Amino acid sequence: MPELNNPEDPFTRRVTGPGTTVVATVSADASATRPRSISGLRRSDLLALGGSVAASLSLVTLLFTQLAPLSGPVGFVVLSYVTFLGIYALLISFDESGPVVRDRIVAAVVHSLAFLLLAALLVIVAFTAYRGIKALVHINFFTQDLTNAGPLDPLSVGGISHAIVGTLIEITIALAIVIPLGITCAVFLNEIPGTFARFVRTIAEAMTALPSIVAGLFIYATLILILGLPKSGLAAALAISVMMLPIIIRAADVVLRLVPGSLKEASLALGTGQWRTVWHVTLPTARSGLMTAVILGAARGIGETSPVLITAGYTASMNTNPFSGPMVSLPLAAFNLVGNPQVTSIQRAFGAAMTLLLVVLVLFVIARIIGGRGAGNLTKRQAAQRAKESERDATRFSQRDANTTGSTRT
Numbered sequence: 001m002p003e004l005n006n007p008e009d010p011f012t013r014r015v016t017g018p019g020t021t022v023v024a025t026v027s028a029d030a031s032a033t034r035p036r037s038i039s040g041l042r043r044s045d046l047l048a049l050g051g052s053v054a055a056s057l058s059l060v061t062l063l064f065t066q067l068a069p070l071s072g073p074v075g076f077v078v079l080s081y082v083t084f085l086g087i088y089a090l091l092i093s094f095d096e097s098g099p100v101v102r103d104r105i106v107a108a109v110v111h112s113l114a115f116l117l118l119a120a121l122l123v124i125v126a127f128t129a130y131r132g133i134k135a136l137v138h139i140n141f142f143t144q145d146l147t148n149a150g151p152l153d154p155l156s157v158g159g160i161s162h163a164i165v166g167t168l169i170e171i172t173i174a175l176a177i178v179i180p181l182g183i184t185c186a187v188f189l190n191e192i193p194g195t196f197a198r199f200v201r202t203i204a205e206a207m208t209a210l211p212s213i214v215a216g217l218f219i220y221a222t223l224i225l226i227l228g229l230p231k232s233g234l235a236a237a238l239a240i241s242v243m244m245l246p247i248i249i250r251a252a253d254v255v256l257r258l259v260p261g262s263l264k265e266a267s268l269a270l271g272t273g274q275w276r277t278v279w280h281v282t283l284p285t286a287r288s289g290l291m292t293a294v295i296l297g298a299a300r301g302i303g304e305t306s307p308v309l310i311t312a313g314y315t316a317s318m319n320t321n322p323f324s325g326p327m328v329s330l331p332l333a334a335f336n337l338v339g340n341p342q343v344t345s346i347q348r349a350f351g352a353a354m355t356l357l358l359v360v361l362v363l364f365v366i367a368r369i370i371g372g373r374g375a376g377n378l379t380k381r382q383a384a385q386r387a388k389e390s391e392r393d394a395t396r397f398s399q400r401d402a403n404t405t406g407s408t409r410t
Contacts, residue, residue: 044095045104048088048091048092049088049108051087051091052084052087052088052091053084055083055084055087056080056081056083056084056087057080059083060076060079060080060083063079064076081112085105085108085109088104088105088108089101089104089105092104092105125357128350128353128354128357129354131346131347131350132347132348132349132350132351132352132353132354133351134155134347134351135155135347135348135350135351136351136354136355138155138156138159140156140157140158140159141155141158141159141160141348141351142159142160142161142164142355143159143161144157144158144159144161145158145159145160145161145162145316145317145318146158146159146160146162146316146317147316147317147318149316151340151342151344151345152342152344153344154344155344155347155348158348160330160333160348160351160352160355161318162315162316162317162318162319162328162333163328163329163330163332163333163352163355164330164355164359165318165320166233166312166319166327166328166329166330167302167329167330167331167356167359168359169233169237169320169322169327170233170236170237170240170308170312170322170327170329171237171240171298171301171302171363173233173234173237173241173322174237174238174240174241174244174298174301175244175294175298177237177238177241178241178244178245178248178297178301179248179294181245182244182245182248182249182252182293182294182297183248183252183283183290185200185204185249185252186248186249186252186253186255186256186293187256187278187282187283188200189201189249189253189256190253190256190257190282191274191278201253204246204249204250204253205246205250206246207245207246208246208247208250210242210243210246212243212304212305212306212307213306213307213310215239215240215242215243215307216239216306216307216308216309216310216311217310218239218242219235219238219239219242219307219310219311220235220239220310220311223235223238223311224311230324230325231311231312231313231326232311232312232313232321232322232323232324232325232326232327233312233319233321233322233323233327234322234323235311235312236307236308236311236312236327236329237322238311239304239307239308239310239311240301240302240304240307240308241301242307243300243301243304243307244297244298244300244301245297247293247296247297247300248293248294248296248297251289251292251293251296251297252286252289252290252293254289255286255289255290255292255293256282256286258286258289259281259282259285259286260285263281263282263285264277264281264282267280267281291367291368291370292367294367295363295364295367295368298360298363298367299360299364302330302331302356302359302360302363303331303356303360304331305331305332305335308328308329308331308332309332309335312326312327312328312329312332313325313326313327313328314326314328314332314336315327315328316328330352330353330355330356330359331356333349333352334349334350334352334353334356335349336349337349337352338350
């Protein structure tokens with residue numbers, strides 16, 4: 001073996017010990033061996049990203065205007081994006097290895113898709129608000145119905161209060177039906193596995209792709225045609241429930257599977273029964289996820305139009321009785337108003353759509369407030385109640401010890 005312990009070479013050293021010889025490579029400057037941070041964006045990353053965007057836009061613009069017979073905004077955007085990925089990969093490859101290049105490309109694709117979805121959401125909300133702002137600025141739009149408002153009447157006459165009330169009544173009835181059924185079914189799928197549980201899970205998965213018109217036709221055929229019930233808010237709520245139930249079951253099933261098995265095992269080891277463990281351990285632990293499942297189901301049901309159109313009918317006046325008479329909802333009101341060619345009706349339709357977005361936002365905030373607190377995180381009221389219970393238990397234990405001591409002395 002050649003001699004490596006060259007005193008003039010600052011990069012190799014030989015460490016000798018009793019029966020041991022280790023050759024180590026070190027740097028002349030200790031600061032040069034400091035590990036490079038891989039978290040966050042470096043200056044070179046930002047320069048490569050910006051340079052790739054500028055180069056791709058310049059190259060594609062040159063192709064579309066001078067070099068090739070290309071046209072159209074969609075082709076321009078797609079070709080610019082593909083060119084950006086190629087140039088970005090080329091710039092990153094000058095400084096990084098192959099795995100790092102692939103990681104940066106995948107990160108760029110993922111971030112761009114997330115930005116695209118966010119931009120689409122913002123465009124939808126902004127467009128709806130822009131088209132309906134002229135109706136939203138009138139206070140009567142939220143306090144009056146359309147009984148005395150015709151297609152040619154101005155926006156200062158009439159409103160969608162009947163649709164707001166109808167939406168809240170229908171979604172409340174649907175949630176009152178679906179939440180206990182959906183969560184109970186999800187608990188059954190997790191706590192009692194077996195052949196029947198697999199069959200129920202398969203049916204629930206298949207029903208998530210059920211077309212909304214089929215749910216409306218099912219309620220229409222069974223309740224209205226066979227049983228002879230009139231079109232009403234109750235029928236619409238039942239049709240919405242059919243759409244919401246499989247979504248809540250599947251989402252709650254996934255959430256309950258994430259509860260650590262060690263928590264349930266610890267509860268059972270302390271002598272607690274299975275269903276008491278479910279009520280006091282499993283459900284509180286998964287409360288936040290269960291509220292998310294309810295939000296997903298409510299968001300699906302509150303925006304349905306075709307089941308409500310078939311089962312609830314349409315009316316321009318206020319109806320607060322879900323058991324009798326037609327009851328209109330916000331999606332149904334927007335659907336009917338946008339079909340009228342008058343400008344005021346179209347503005348009322350977009351105002352109803354924007355109101356629906358606001359209602360969904362309010363329901364989402366309320367649900368997050370109720371279910372956002374994790375397991376074990378108590379509110380001030382719950383902490384005070386827990387402290388009082390602890391003091392009461394301590395007093396009871398002290399009295400029991402005193403009685404036991406007195407009995408022993410006697």
